[in-house]
Amino acid sequence: MNIKDVGNRVGLPAKTIRYYEDIGLITPDRAANGYRDFSEAHVHKLTFLARARSLGFSVDDCRDLLALWEDQDRASADVRAIAKDHLAQIETKIAGLQDMAATLSDLVRDCAGDGRPDCPILKGLEG
Amino acid sequence: MNIKDVGNRVGLPAKTIRYYEDIGLITPDRAANGYRDFSEAHVHKLTFLARARSLGFSVDDCRDLLALWEDQDRASADVRAIAKDHLAQIETKIAGLQDMAATLSDLVRDCAGDGRPDCPILKGLEG
DNA sequence: ACTTGACCTTCTAGTCACTGGAACCTTTAT
DNA sequence: ATAAAGGTTCCAGTGACTAGAAGGTCAAGT
Incomplete structure (x- = not known):
């Protein structure tokens, strides 16, 4: 093909x-x-x-998973370890993004979003 | 400095x-x-x-935000638009990651993770 | 037989936001 | 005088593709 x-x-x-x-x-x-x-x-x-x-x-994870997939004698524990690790990373990333989203949506909520220059978002970004 | x-x-x-x-x-x-x-x-x-x-x-967003920050006559609506757009992107990303995490944690739950070769994770990845 | 268009090939370079390292210069402290 | 710690520039690498150029091949229609 x-x-x-x-x-x-x-x-x-x-x-x-x-x-x-x-x-x-x-x-x-x-x-x-x-x-x-x-x-x-x-x-x-x-x-x-x-x-x-x-x-x-990741592509490197995939390489490892492929090797295990093709190894008839693999231990499922090896696969599970990779998957659990990856799951933990995803959950960390989700938590980080949720923090961002929370902060950002506070800022967006406080901003009138009109024609005036006063902007709580920019103020918030000043630190 | x-x-x-x-x-x-x-x-x-x-x-x-x-x-x-x-x-x-x-x-x-x-x-x-x-x-x-x-x-x-x-x-x-x-x-x-x-x-x-x-x-x-993104760095490009930052460039725009900086320009607005330094423009005393900016409209807060312009800032808000960038922030809202970005917030939407973050939320999309979160949703995608949550999908991944859900699928992955199902697979991890079903896998014994012992010395045997039988592995539901690999089976799940076959499609 | 010829042409057209869709496919295939390799190669180089660009993406994003840095990061590491080399080679070299300046300042500061001992 | 020297050594450490800072500064400078420039080049190359990261991850996982993606765009595009230049060219070869194939199947269908005229």
Whole structure:
């Protein structure tokens, strides 16, 4: 299968798939004309990658998860450790953003937002 | 004032302040020896910048906010529009992360996390 | 046979907001 | 006189793509 069809099936742009090959996440075969030739196994792997990325795993996490996915003797504890760690990071990020949003929405609430120059948002940003 | 002292006062690394000069956010004076020389006004401006950045405004947003901050005739509506827009973006990001976290914590909950290879997380990532 | 258009290839460079490091200069304290 | 701690510039790297250029290939229609 050619790269664009694969992209459509797994929901990734062709550019991204080429990039994943560049950094060694997948190694598609090559047809006689030099085109990349993807098997169902490649598609399966890319689906896994796309899903892991969409859950916010870093490309390096994905590399580790892929290795575990392909290792029939893996311990589920290893996978769980990566996932839990990532979950903790996401939750930290959410908390940080919620702090930001709270501060910001206080500022926005206090600002008349009219034609006058007086602005509590700018005052708040002064520290 | 020298760059490191300024950095300590506003909570930014010297490198970052130099970078802000590079991209035209501030223009400190120069002493005879070539060192940057920051006035209280520069410190004030950097404090504003640091605070806006810590609330997640992009550097370009900061540029706009700075211009409004320094414009005595600004309309508070202009500031409010930037802030509201940014707030909406943060909230979108939070929602996305919460989706991720929910999916991920389901997967983590279902995984025994022991020495066996059977792993619902990897299964979940297959799509 | 020829052309058109859609696909494929590689390569370079840009994104964002810094950050690290090298090579070198100035100030301050001992 | 020297050493440490600061300052300067410039170049390169981060993460995960993305845009674009220059060119090769393929399938369909005339």
